[in-house]
Amino acid sequence: MTRRGATLGAILATCLVLAAALAIPVDVRHSAPFGFRLTLDPDRAIAVTGVTVTPNYPDFHRVDLDLRAYTPDERYDVTVYVQEVPLPVADDEGDAAGADEVTEPEPPAEAGPLRTVHLGLDQAEIAAEKGAFADPFVTVRFDPIADSAGKAYYVWVDTGANNDDAVLTVWSVKSYSRVAGHTTLAAFLADSPGSLPSWAGRVIFGAAMVTFALAMAALGAALAGASERPAVPIATRRGGDVRARSGPGSPD
Secondary structure, eight states, X not given: OOHHHHHHHHHHHHHHHHHHHHHSEEEEEOOOGGGSEEOEETTTTEEOSEEEEOOSSSOEEXXXXXXXXXXXXXXXEEXXXXXXXXXXXXXXXXXXXXXXXXXXXXXXXXXXOSEEEEEEEEGGGGBSSOOTTOOXXXXXXXXXXXXXXXXXXXXXXEEOGGGTTOOEEEXXXXXXXXXXXXXXXXXXXXXXXXXXXXXXXXXXXXXXXXXXXXXXXXXXXXXXXXXXXXXXXXXXXXXXXXXXXXXTTSXX
């Protein structure tokens, strides 16, 4: 293979990898402080049973619940509800009023939950005391909500009649959408994280892609150059005489 062919092949392979990465659906976590929503009600200093999440992508389909059970040897019949609620009203400074506050759900009487998921969990699976490296979250998946982007949903947990005397709380909630890679990229380019302007995100992404393509091209050229290098004869000693033995690729 020539060096030019290896370079073109590396660039083509890079383009194919990037195209596949942008087309494959992935679970993307919705924007939230610290990556999750706390269920603490600061007015009452307690953790309530749910929280409002605001997906910034379509196809909202998953929540991770940090459940904490305090009653030993209990089998919990848990029902998870997902219901659309009005968006928080923005104040004069553009901040969502009550965005950092948690309240109990107050759904309209005529509206029912969009999604309902039933779980059966042993207390050992959701014990209040977690190990230092234990994953505290229970993943709950449901049918995607196609038009979820820009809306608000209240996610809350209820226990069955068999658990009337048991204690179960929800410490935090993470929410996800299932979208293709190009959707996430478009959102990043349209609204860069932090205080970066949108044009800065585009420049950073473009520079990263050019650098990656050039690195792959340089690697392909280096491999092609190594394959074209002639083999060096290997010297051997027999009976006091030094003789050249044919190496790989050299004539006998």
